[in-house]
Amino acid sequence: MYRYDPYDQKIVDERVAQFRDQTRRYLAGELTDDEFRPLRLQNGLYVQRHAPMLRVAVPYGLLSSTQVRKLAHIARTYDKGYAHITTRQNVQFNWPELKIVPEILAELAGVEMHAIQTSGACIRNITSDPFAGVAGDEYLDPRPWCEVLRQWSTFHPEFAFLPRKFKIAVNGAHQDRAVIQCHDIGLELKRDAAGEIGFRVLVGGGMGRTPIIGEEINAFVPWQHIITYNEAILRVYNRHGRRDNLYKARIKILVKALGVAEFKRQVEEEWAFGKDGANTLTEAEVARVAAHFTTPAYETLPGEDAGYASQRAANTAFAAWARRNVLAHKVPGYAIVVLSLKNPATAPGDITAEQLDLVAEWADIYSFGEVRATHEQNLVLADVKQADLFALWEKARAAGLATPTFGLLTDIICCPGGDFCALANAKSIPIANAIQARFDDLDYLYDIGDLELNISGCMNSCGHHHVGHIGILGVDKNGEEWYQVSLGGAQGNHTSIGKVIGRSFAAAEMPDVISKIIDVYRAQRLDGERFIDTVRRTGLDPFKLGVYGEAAIIERKQHA
Amino acid sequence: MPKLIKNGRVIDDAAQFLALDEGQGPEALSLPDGPLFVPLAVWQAHRGALSGRAGLGVWLDSNENVDELEGDLDSIGAIALNFPKFTDGRAYSAAALLRSRYGFKGEIRAIGDVLRDQFFFMQRCGFDAIQPKAGKYSDAQLEEALASLKDFSTPYQAAIDQPEPLFRRAQRAA
Ligand code: HEM
Ligand code: SF4
Numbered sequence: 231m232y233r234y235d236p237y238d239q240k241i242v243d244e245r246v247a248q249f250r251d252q253t254r255r256y257l258a259g260e261l262t263d264d265e266f267r268p269l270r271l272q273n274g275l276y277v278q279r280h281a282p283m284l285r286v287a288v289p290y291g292l293l294s295s296t297q298v299r300k301l302a303h304i305a306r307t308y309d310k311g312y313a314h315i316t317t318r319q320n321v322q323f324n325w326p327e328l329k330i331v332p333e334i335l336a337e338l339a340g341v342e343m344h345a346i347q348t349s350g351a352c353i354r355n356i357t358s359d360p361f362a363g364v365a366g367d368e369y370l371d372p373r374p375w376c377e378v379l380r381q382w383s384t385f386h387p388e389f390a391f392l393p394r395k396f397k398i399a400v401n402g403a404h405q406d407r408a409v410i411q412c413h414d415i416g417l418e419l420k421r422d423a424a425g426e427i428g429f430r431v432l433v434g435g436g437m438g439r440t441p442i443i444g445e446e447i448n449a450f451v452p453w454q455h456i457i458t459y460n461e462a463i464l465r466v467y468n469r470h471g472r473r474d475n476l477y478k479a480r481i482k483i484l485v486k487a488l489g490v491a492e493f494k495r496q497v498e499e500e501w502a503f504g505k506d507g508a509n510t511l512t513e514a515e516v517a518r519v520a521a522h523f524t525t526p527a528y529e530t531l532p533g534e535d536a537g538y539a540s541q542r543a544a545n546t547a548f549a550a551w552a553r554r555n556v557l558a559h560k561v562p563g564y565a566i567v568v569l570s571l572k573n574p575a576t577a578p579g580d581i582t583a584e585q586l587d588l589v590a591e592w593a594d595i596y597s598f599g600e601v602r603a604t605h606e607q608n609l610v611l612a613d614v615k616q617a618d619l620f621a622l623w624e625k626a627r628a629a630g631l632a633t634p635t636f637g638l639l640t641d642i643i644c645c646p647g648g649d650f651c652a653l654a655n656a657k658s659i660p661i662a663n664a665i666q667a668r669f670d671d672l673d674y675l676y677d678i679g680d681l682e683l684n685i686s687g688c689m690n691s692c693g694h695h696h697v698g699h700i701g702i703l704g705v706d707k708n709g710e711e712w713y714q715v716s717l718g719g720a721q722g723n724h725t726s727i728g729k730v731i732g733r734s735f736a737a738a739e740m741p742d743v744i745s746k747i748i749d750v751y752r753a754q755r756l757d758g759e760r761f762i763d764t765v766r767r768t769g770l771d772p773f774k775l776g777v778y779g780e781a782a783i784i785e786r787k788q789h790a
Numbered sequence: 791m792p793k794l795i796k797n798g799r800v801i802d803d804a805a806q807f808l809a810l811d812e813g814q815g816p817e818a819l820s821l822p823d824g825p826l827f828v829p830l831a832v833w834q835a836h837r838g839a840l841s842g843r844a845g846l847g848v849w850l851d852s853n854e855n856v857d858e859l860e861g862d863l864d865s866i867g868a869i870a871l872n873f874p875k876f877t878d879g880r881a882y883s884a885a886a887l888l889r890s891r892y893g894f895k896g897e898i899r900a901i902g903d904v905l906r907d908q909f910f911f912m913q914r915c916g917f918d919a920i921q922p923k924a925g926k927y928s929d930a931q932l933e934e935a936l937a938s939l940k941d942f943s944t945p946y947q948a949a950i951d952q953p954e955p956l957f958r959r960a961q962r963a964a
Contacts, residue, residue, distance in 0.1 A: 235962055237944055248941045252907060260931075261907075268877055269907055351877065381946040381956070387914035388886050388949065391879025457947075468883045503891055508948040508955060515957035521964040 231292050231600055232377045232522040234342045241384065242339045245346060249273050250332035257329060272390070274320075274348030275331055283650065284323045284331060285348040286338060290358035290376040290400070291319035291603040295590040298601050300341040302586035308334050313586065315571060315579040317643055317694055318397070319357050319603045320348055324650055346384060351392045353383035353464070357399045359407040360604040363523065364612045366560045370419045370427060372402035374520040375456070378511065382457050389464050393471035394479035396464070397436075400429075404723075409605065411435050411444045411725040412697060414481045415463060417456070428452040433463060433493070434485030437691035441727045442482040447494040453516065455501075457509045462501035466493070526598040526613055531563025535616035548623055550672060551634035556619060565616050567597075569609040569626055570633040570641065574666035577659040578644040579607030588629050596622050605694075606643055608636065639681045639748070640666045643694050647687030647704060648711065654687035656704025656711035661685055661740050668741035669748075678748055681761045682721070697721045699762045700747060701728040702740070713740055717747070717773055718765045731774050743777055750776035793932055794899075795909070795920040798939055800932050803921065807849060807870070807901070808832060827870050827899075830854050833862070841865040849901065852880040856888055863888075868897035868919075876903040882915045889916035889950045906935035913939055916950035 234242070249269070256266040270277075274285035286301070293301075301321055305313045308330055314322040326334055338344055348355055356379050358372045359365065379398060383389070389396070401408040402419035410416030416432035428450045435444025451459045467481045485493045542549040557566040569589060571579050581589075589609060593601045596618045597611040604610060609631075614622060626632035635641050642665065645651065647658030662685055669675055684698030688705075695701035701716040712734040719728030735743050750773050755764045765773070794803035805825040810816060816835040821828070825845035833840060833848045840846055847868030850856060859866065869888060871881035881900065888894040899919035900912045906927070912920055927935060948955040956962070 237946075237956060237960065237962065240944060241942060241946070244942050265876070265905055265907070351879075384946055385911075385942060386947055387911040387945075388882045389879070390908075390911050391877050391882070465883050469880055473878060473880075508953055508958060512957060515962075518957075518962055518964045 231294060231373075232289075232519065238381075239339075239342070242342070242344045242346075245273075245344060246332060246335045246339050249335060253329065253332050268350055268391070270331075271350035272347055272352055273331075273335070274345035275328075276349060277328075277652075281325045282328050282331065284326045284334060284345060285316065286321045286323070286343060286345050287348045287355045288320050288343075288603050289380050290356055290362070290373055291360050291605075292373065293601045293603065294341075295593040295599045295601065297341045297343055298586050298590040298593065300337060300343070302583040302590070304334055304337060305583040305586065312580050312582045314577070314646065315581065315603050315607045315609065317605045317607060317645070317692060318355060319360070319605055320355055321603065322646075324646070349395070351394050351396075352390050353386060353392075353396045353398065356380055356383070357397070357408055357413075357605060359401050359403055360602045360610050361407060361557070361566055361612065362402065363525075364559050364561075364564075364566055365403050365405075365407075366558055367404035368402055368560070369404070369421060370402040371520075371523060372400040372408075372417075372419050373523045374516060375402075375417075375419060375429075375453075376400050377519050377522070378516065379457070379460070382460075382509070386464075388461075389468060392464070392468055393473045394476070394481075396467075396481065398460070406722050406725075409694075409697070409721045409725070412437055412441070412694075412721070413444060415460065416444050420450075422450050426452055429456055429459075431459065431463075434482040434490070436480050436482045437694060437696050438480065439477060439689040439691075440480075440482065441691070441696040442486065443725055443727065444482075445485065445490040447490060447497060454511050455505055457511060458504040458507060459497075459501055461504055461509065462497045465500050466496045470496075528561045528564065528613070529615070531561075531615065531617075533562040535563060538616040538619055541620045545620075547627075547634075548620060550676075551623055551627075551632055552619065553676075554634045554638065555632070555636045559613070561613075563616055565614050565619060567611045567614045567619070567622065568604075568636040569611065569631045570636060571608050571631070572633050572635060572641050572666070573630045574633075574640065574663055574670065575630075577646075577649075578642050578662050581609070585629055585631060588625065589631070592622060592625060606641065608641070634672065635675060637680050637682075638675045639678055639683055639700075639744075640669050640675060641682075642666065643682070643684040643698070645686050645693035647685070647693075651687060651692075653690060654704060655689075655706040656687050656713065657737070658685040658687040658693060658702075658704055661702060661713065661737060664737075664741050665744050668745065678751070679760055683744070684719075694721070695719070696727045697725060698728060699765065700744065705734055707734070711737060713737065715743060715747075715777075717770055718762070720762055729770060731770055732778055746776045747773055792921070792924050793929065795932070795936065795939075796897075797918055798936065800929075800936065805845070805847065805868075827868070830858065833866075834858070837862065837865075847897070847899070850884065852878045852884075856884045856892070859888075860892055863892055863894050863896075866896060868899060869894065870899040870901045870921075871917075873900060873902035873904055876905050876908055882911060885912070885916040886950055906938040909935065909938040910941040914945065914949040914951050 309323045399408040399413040400417045412435040418430040431448040432444035555568040602610040642662045644662040648654035683700040684694045685702040686693035686695040697719040714734040716728030791802040816831040827847040827849040849870035
């Protein structure tokens with residue numbers, strides 16, 4: 231993975247010094263709340279229900295075991311002993327005290343980490359495929375490009391005060407695993423027909439209260455120009471994006487207002503000036519960065535480890551975990567392991583300091599010392615030998631990190647919601663836990679098969695509910711917490727925005743509602759048909775019928 | 791006298807800023823003596839009379855377009871760009887455009903809600919004059935604030951103050 235050189239280190243160290251001084255001035259009354267807010271936000275520091283919340287950047291989800299140990303140390307020393315993996319591959323601490331945040335940043339800088347631009351109206355942490363470099367369907371490794379873009383966007387002087395936050399995601403494989411269609415800029419790394427490397431550029435996607443799927447504005451930007459092209463997009467947005475209404479300030483609104491053709495025209499007019507300028511990437515720079523992402527020292531192994539096969543045959547619990555949480559690796563004899571953070575007893579995405587230390591230890595023993603965070607709020611050990619899987623599983627199981635439900639109904643994406651977030655309409659974690667408790671029978675879950683259920687506590691959609699096969703959204707009705715259900719959303723190559731099925735429900739009703747939806751699916755599905763495909767084929771009506779009963783359907787028809 | 795940060799030092803500055811009242815058109819023209827910034831609309835209405843007046847600058851609000859000055863830049867000594875709120879970042883692009891695309895060599899001054907924690911970004915985008923609101927900082931605080939111009943010693947990306955990105959400036963070891 232990328233290691234800092236003295237330039238990178240200096241920038242992060244100078245940031246710590248800068249923020250230390252800003253915090254000092256704030257506490258001394260020299261900076262008002264309004265003046266301090268964007269400064270702390272650009273350091274990932276929100277003030278929430280209980281305390282400030284600190285969001286630490288994990289560039290494109292990649293962590294070294296040393297960094298994971300540091301996160302454990304921070305959780306133990308400055309927080310309440312746990313951390314939270316976010317839907318943008320970052321790590322969040324929920325309880326740090328404002329005045330010690332500079333201390334935490336200094337600790338992070340010691341392991342080449344920071345909280346720069348993890349919040350605020352600037353270019354945020356760049357996200358990517360958690361299986362980069364190891365997936366069989368990869369065209370090109372996105373990580374060097376993410377790093378190049380990270381450096382370019384860090385303290386970009388022109389784009390520190392955009393109309394609104396700006397999120398870039400990069401994917402380089404056949405399957406989109408980075409939700410590139412729901413980002414302000416989505417980049418698909420690929421080769422063109424002539425074999426040249428470049429990017430398909432999508433723009434104007436996003437969730438929030440106006441979910442929009444990004445549109446292509448350029449089918450292929452050659453790699454040399456990816457920085458100048460991004461700068462052109464950002465300059466058009468910085469100059470012309472709306473600033474009068476927070477809810478209409480994202481780039482997606484500008485793209486919709488202008489139309490993608492006109493937006494593209496403006497971008498390319500702007501690009502004509504920057505193209506071939508100093509920000510044009512050089513082969514030397516790309517090679518320098520790419521050299522950090524070398525192939526680890528894989529052993530030459532048989533494609534199927536004999537021991538692994540017999541361990542699965544002998545142990546059904548291990549076989550279940552292997553079936554769901556172990557994924558194919560491009561190198562024979564190796565596997566990708568998802569360490570689940572969806573233990574029904576804890577909030578989705580939460581991990582304790584002790585667990586972090588263990589994950590670091592396993593990374594060192596089994597996976598070349600690296601860990602990845604996923605936007606689905608799990609952790610990944612990307613390079614495990616098949617022969618080591620059983621030993622790893624036993625340890626992970628003992629530590630509560632082997633819930634064998636990756637990609638299933640209970641592998642829920644869930645925002646912090648009303649328990650932590652000041653913007654929430656409703657709690658989201660207890661809903662996730664109640665659904666996990668209802669669906670605790672593994673055989674039943676496996677029978678239901680691939681299903682993504684996502685929960686957000688309000689329209690801001692931090693929990694990606696718009697793209698959940700089942701989406702749950704917390705809404706406020708006269709000061710009470712209610713939940714709206716949508717179906718048919720999806721991430722990936724066939725991204726779609728879910729549709730609301732009808733009136734919302736009280737918290738206590740939610741497990742029953744999900745049960746009814748699952749019953750309809752099981753009754754309706756064709757042989758081997760996944761939940762999302764059934765919803766797409768049948769439409770919502772059978773599900774509405776199943777959830778609300780005959781009366782609701784008749785009533786709706788009469789009103790129509 | 792109002793203070794101004796110019797080329798990294800605090801100096802006294804006598805320039806006045808002409809503002810149009812709500813509903814007031816740019817037609818009437820009674821200009822005080824001395825160094826003066828006029829609104830874009832006044833400049834456009836009186837270009838002929840104002841051209842070449844010593845010490846004359848034009849100021850633009852964040853929703854006004856610097857492209858409109860394209861043909862006039864030779865007759866303007868200074869341009870001030872207003873930050874109505876420090877979170878309104880349009881002037882960063884405006885300054886960068888004036889310097890890069892339009893090759894403007896005169897003074898570009900940041901005015902309005904100008905705070906020390908943004909000095910570094912302003913300087914990188916081509917502002918060579920920075921003027922926090924009168925009373926925002928004491929003289930001592932303003933001297934202290936000069937440190938913010940140097941928050942980061944070696945930025946990554948190309949900008950106006952440093953037209954080459956780090957990867958072209960430095961030999962970085964892999
Ligand atoms: C607790 C403090 C948080 C606050 C105040 C907050 C605030 C917001 C707001 C206001 C938006 C809507 C932005 C817009 O549409 O313009 C948003 C979107 C989002 N947030 Fe959060 N959030 C918080 C925590 C989180 C966490 C913990 C995660 C990850 C688990 C997260 C991930 C996201 C994502 C993925 C989006 C959707 C981005 C998009 O619209 O494209 N947020 N957040
Ligand atoms: S979706 Fe709403 S409730 Fe959930 S974290 Fe985001 S802002 Fe808070």
